[in-house]
Amino acid sequence: MTPFATNLILAFVWAALNGGIGVSSVLVGFLVGYAVLFILQPLFGASRYCSSLFDGVMLALYFIYELIISSLKVAWDVLTPTHRSKPALIAVPIEAKTDAEITVLANLVSLTPGSLSVDISEDKTHLLVHAMFVDDPEAFKQELHKGMERRVLEAMR
Amino acid sequence: MNGLLIACLLVPMMTAALSFILTSDVKSRGVISIFGSIALLMLSFILLYQVASGGPVSNQMGGWQAPMGITLIADMLSAILIVVTAIVSLCVNVYAVGDISRDRIAGGFFTFLNMLIVGVVGAFLTGDLFNMYVWFEVMLISSFALLVLGGNKVQLDGAVKYVAINLISTVLLLTAIGLLYGLTGTLNMADLFIRVPQVENQALVTVVAVLFLVAFGIKAAVFPLYFWLPASYHTLPISVTAVFAALMTKVGIYALIRTFTLIFPGEHSVVDTTLLGLGLVTMILGVFGAMTHSDIRRILAFHVIGSIGFMLLGLGLGSALAMGAAIFYMVHGILIKALLFMIAGIVGKLGGSFELSRLGGLYQERPGFSMVFLFAALALIGIPPLSGFWAKLLILEAGLHHDAAIVITFVIIASLLTFIPLMRIWLEAFWKPQPLESGPKIVESLDSDIIVVENGSVKSAVPLVVPPNLYIWTPVLGLSAVMLIIGLMPGKIIELSDTAAKTLIDPSAYIDTVLPNRSAAPGNLNEVQK
Amino acid sequence: MELAINIALALTAFGIIAGCIRMYKGPTPADRIVALDLITILLVAVSSLLALRLGNAAYLDLGLALALIGFLATVGFARYLEHSNIPVSDEEDRALAKAARGVNTATSGDQTND
Amino acid sequence: MTEMIVSVLIVLGGGFAAIAGLGLLRLPDVLIRMHATTKAGTLAAGLIVLGVSVYFASSLVITKALLIIAFLFLTAPVGAHLIARAVYRRKLPLWDKTLFDDAAMKSTDKASENALSDNADQGLDK
Amino acid sequence: MNSLIFSTISRLLVGLMLLFSVFLLWRGHNEPGGGFIGGLVAAAGIIVYGLAEGPGMMRKLLRIAPQTLVLIGLLTSVVSGLLPLLQDSSFLTGMWLFIGATETEKGLGLGTPLIFDIGVYLVVVGGVSGMVIALEEEL
Amino acid sequence: MEILLSLLVGVLMSVSVWMLLSRNLVKFLFGLVLISNVANLIIFKVGGLTVGAPALITDGGSAEYANSLPQALVLTAIVIGFGLVSFTLVLAHKAYQAIGTLNVDEMTLAEKRQDPADSEKSS
Amino acid sequence: MPADITSQTNAYSNSEIRKGINGSANTAFACALISAIVFFVAYLSQVSSIAAGTPWTFSGEWVPRLGVQLDFRVDGLSLLFGLLISGIGILVFLYSYGYFKVHKGHARLQWLLLSFMLAMLGLVSSDNIILLFIFWELTTITSFLLVGFDHENTQARRSALQALLVTGGGGLALLVGLIMLGQASGSYLLSEIIASGSAVTEHEHYPVILTLILLGAFTKSAQFPFHFWLPNAMAAPSPVSAYLHSATMVKAGIYLMMRLQSSLGGTEEWFYALSIAGGITAVWSSMMALRQTDLKLMLAWTTVMALGTITMFLASNLQIAALAAVTFLIVHAFYKCALFLAIGNVDKSTGTRDFNKLGSLVRFMPITALGAVLAALSMAGFPPFLGFIGKELIYEGTLTIADQPWIIVAAAVAANAMMVGIALTFIFRVFLGGESTITREPKEVYAVMWVGPVVLAIAGLLTGLLPGQITEYVIQPAVSSVMAASAEVKLSLWHGINGPLILSIITVAVGIMLFFSLSIVSRMINNLVEKLPVVGDSAYEFLLNRTQFVASKLTNRLQTGSLSHYLTIVFMAFVVSVAVTLLYHPVSMDFDRLTPVTPFIAIVVFLMISAALVLTFSNTRLLAICALGVVGSGVAVLFLVFGAIDVAITQLMVETLFVVLIATVLIKLPRFPDQTDPAKTRGLRDAVIAIAAGVVMAIITLGVSLTPLDLTVTHFFEENSLAQAYGRNIVNVILVDFRALDTLGEVAVVATAALAVIALLKVRVHAQGPR
Ligand code: NA
């Protein structure tokens, strides 16, 4: 996506926020969006920013689904009188290389039922995960590596 | 002249901003600031002229009529005080160029100084109680900034107390204003004059009045609320102390005068008696404090408190005569405090210390400068025909007029005791020969970056004691000249003070200026007056 | 509808109270931060419910602002937790306090600090 | 109909809010509690906000609601991560049934351990 | 904070927050919001970014010294108040310009109060982020 | 309602004064934040309480609005309070750095006692 | 820095600098001398017209509001003083020129003396009492500077301060007294006050006025118990002592009493006050004079004695008393000034003033000796000097006025005998006889230095021989002024053998005896003095130290340096003042106006109160912050519920931002100290103050919220927000339009706070900074 497109999106978001897609509000929205982009210039190249924004929106939708599942599971554990959990802190080796990949992976892990990203090793090779229901750590690692991580990498590469 | 009042406010504000933005050069900032203060001085004289010739001047902000919009109004009291503020501002600005270190200026010294003036002028000009709170805060935060700028540990220690106690006062003030709004539904001070007597629950009005007394009492450094002042003033660079000593507490006094003449006049005689009593105690304790200390700055700081007591007497006695005396005393007090602190700064620069035991020989070394100090000290003590004498004479006359024997007695005692600390400065710093001490000693720091360590004759740190320069002498001599003129020709200022006092006692001109259509209002002015 | 709002408010209020209790009990600073985080998020819920109840969508603006700014608080606290010298639990805190008092009394006799 | 949907959404949201609170109270250690708050709490707020947007059904309100949800879902996992990381690095006490398999993180550990011992000293030095 | 996840997300957030802040500023005259709230949101965005990336990046983001930004904001407010003096009204009197006004619709209202609010916004953004930058740099 | 809120004001006032009087500067700071809240609450409360009628003019909406003036005052006060409290916070930090304590009773550098004996000696 | 000053001090030996000094000193001397001559001549030119009853007057405007105008009026009394001041001034300036020729402070001294003379002349010529006071104070200040002239000497500094405090304090009393006098008589003009006759003595405030004015006069004229400063003031150089402490300044009090005698006198109060003070002063100072071996001190004490004597005479309102006082005043001015100057010459030449070490100075400094001996003879009251006439008048007066003549007469004889004794000591143990133990050979002084004593001594002789002129032109007009009625007086050396003459003879006899037994007498007096209670100097010292002590104690007790102490007092003041007000003005409450409580609010309030209590007892910082956060959020929720959305948003954001800031800062701050063992009483006191503060605040808030609120202003905003300010958010419109000035100030606060914080954070703190 070009910066212009991003700008256009921002313009429409603005117009929507202002309660109606009209000529004047889109125009103002475009100006505001341009200002925001201008301000953000030093952060990174505009194209980089655009893709991040797009992924963000897409992944957000995915999160919602995952979130509902995980919440229900936690709710179950909270509401039943006994704690069935077998918590563990597991350093899972990861393949994800870029910051964006790692971030998405980590956040997805956090929103997945029963797991929470805790830390990333300094060399970015391991993701420390706190899991609520772990019987076998190695199995857990495999599952995360093969399941979640592959899906994320496929989506992003 | 729609813009005159607001110009008095905006000139220092824009000076504050522009001096910082336009340049990072230390001297240029000072020059911009000096020009700003000259502009303010000119404006203030125009204002005084207008008020003197045509009565109170007012302007509604945003064009919204009173009591809805905020009123800026200058009556005689405000106009006088703004002129005096502008004089102090100009003097301190010039002095600061020669005195303040580069670090402090880089940190925004002139911005803060001008913002302080904004707050002071705003407080003097506003006709709206909440707006007054806002200007008080502008003044307060600027003073905080000046207080800590480039600070060493002693300065920070003093700042903690200053900040803490003043913040309490701020909160109490805000509460009091809120409560008064809850009782009357208005914040306009002229409108309050009309509405306060209409409040059914007068007991609550009295309670709120007491809250105001406490809140402004802290600002004005009234006993037993003055602790912040001697805790901090002596830790500051002289330029800052000069402007603090001259203006900060006087704004509190102004607020007390304004509140208790306009909003809670007459019938709250309990408050008046209390003010009188507090004034007496403050006066004596101020002098006692000055007698206790041997650091020139601390001596003078306590004198600031002592003079607060004098000013309260005028308000406490409550007549136009007494109020006029208090206003004259205020003018004298503001200028003489600024002058004395600036002189103390020169003493520090010449003698390398503010501690009397380490000073000496200045009379021999600098006879001319000694005379300037002596002149200022005698003016403070109230030796005729200097300004302090007229202030004292006015207060004594007012006191005698009221047959207030206790007041007279206290004034006499305080005046007599005032001799002791000031003459001690003279005896020790000027007359006494320079002490020659042996052994290592740390000469007091005059500024954050000036530390002198002496061991016998060997100085083991760089003595950065700056000799006074033209920037420092000019305001001192200029202000001395002003004081001399006031002393020799006090008539005009006494006349203006009397006019101001009359406007305070009978605020109908003030009210009419703010609320020209008030005849429709139910409050009958004549009933409310004393 | 009215009932639903009241039930939802009550349940959310319960969540907030639970958060307050956890905040009070600790025992680790992290527990408190987590509790504060939850309270912030639930305040977003409360403001939305108030929008419903008072029939004014303007209350949603508060939710929006809170959602943004609440994150800032969490980040700030997390950093505080990670970098500060605060004890990791109330127990450690008490132990440290006791030790500090011991040192105090050992060195400076009658001096009491509070 | 709208009212029905709104009611369901907000009561459900309220329910999750209560569960999050309950979880915070009942679960054994801070990391496990975070599972409850980050997930159930975020969901609770999201559902209720959604309910509000359904009720008002204007583009402005919907945009606002979506923005709230987006903000929450972007920030919740990050916030959780930061707190959890601090818990881990500061070695806060965890439930004794917790299994540790974090050998690969040692490099990160070293630094924080030093920091911790320094801090402990500071703690005494008041 | 030196967290990869945090810094990645913070870049995203700061954009959203700035946009939202301008929205709040713009709508403040008619809906909840205004210069102060908008400024705070913007500052919060900048702070989030700063916490993730360090104070140096915050300075880079602001481009001019925060003190200057603050004072420019103050001057903006002052100047917005001075404009009406040109047509001999009092300080801070609102002056309005309606773009695309018709008989029924007032159109897009631009007034000195908005400029005033922009000044407030700038002061808050500069002030709050400046404080945090200074604090971060000092610690 | 009035009694309940007055009770709240009273309790909060007491707690803030208690905190302000504590010897620890950080506690003082907390007390300061709290007492600012009390002041704001008082202004807000004495300005009259109207449930759920934001001072936003809607076309054809009811003419009943919550009292807008105290709101504006409180808003101003909050902002000002923020400025002051932030400053105080940083001051506490710097003071600790310089003086090495947060105990206000130990912060007496600026006011060295002047003994009567001392002053006699020097005169 | 200190080193520089010593080098500067030494640098005065440098001849170039000396030339510079002489240059400026010559200018000063010329100014002083010319002024004195001009004034003297001017006064002389007025003599005949004033003697004829036409005073010289001048009126100018100054500060009409205060009634302080430039009113001058020279009548007989003023003329007498004016002649003395300017005439003696000429001699003293001349003398000083020689005395200080090479002194570094010569110019300064001449200027000071000139200022003093002008102040003194102003004092005696003012017709306006406030103007008189202004000059009065100026003499105090100039004399302070003159007494402390030798300022590097500790004793000089102490004496100067003492003189200043005593006379300055008296001056303050005098000021009040004069204002009251003005108010009582309805005028600040002396001529009108005097003309108003007994109006003042019949006024209800008369005793107060009298007391205050006499306090001023007594301190200035060194009357008991304020006499002590005068001998101490002898730390001043000789010409200063001669001028100020014998001839002029100390007579200012006398002048005032003479001036006001006609309006304040004639009452019992006046009589007893003056006669008792004067009597004690005379007797006490006579004794003290006999103790001294330092000639200058001896003279100083005799001055005090003379002042006492004059005061005693002024007690009576008889003409003979006034005559005696006026005459003695002149006599005393002549001989005392001459003697002081002579002693100055002796001191200068020999380096000592101890009469035991001096002797037969006539051989070395004959001219000085001539002047001194003639003056001493006048002092002893030998004919044909004016002193003789003065003494005769004293006896005549004593015999006339005293109720109990024999006691007073005895006292007068004793005092005069002492004078004789001392005069003989001067003559025979210093100048004409006696043994000298000094090592260096004294030389006669410059002409300018002996001209003073000689002229004055001769004046004493000539006026004694030919009293007619001085009586007609000076004494009679002066007495008329004192009496406020034209007086007819005649002076002559010989009155025939009468009571006074017999007393004079007795006096001389006793005096001679005294001269021979001086050492015994002084030892006896010394023994006596040791047994007497503390007076004078030590009382002053005691009072000063005590005041200083109390001041320090009180200041240190209040200004402890501890913030918690300050805050405790501040809050106590707040609680007590409000509580007392509430007690005296009970607040009535209209409970019908209460609105019902909703459960939601109740829960919020409950949570807030709980959180506040947690905050009170929290020992961990994080818990405290969290509790604070809960309270803050609760406040926000309350704002929200009651329709303040903007405020709520702001509150929450500010709260959060603050929490972030505090969390950042707390990283670097120490944890809360342990509070398990707080000082119990302190905790209790704090708790009481805190609870009381809460209670009063709750009561006030409740009271105010139950008061109906006038919503005019708010309604105006609501009506005009959209219509005239084009905004729907009323709160925002208030902020940016209706009350935009508040917001401007608020923005200024935020801007300044930000700048301040940034600047503060840049401060480099030196852990071992300056103390
Ligand atoms: Na002051």
Ligand code: NA
């Ligand atoms: Na009054």
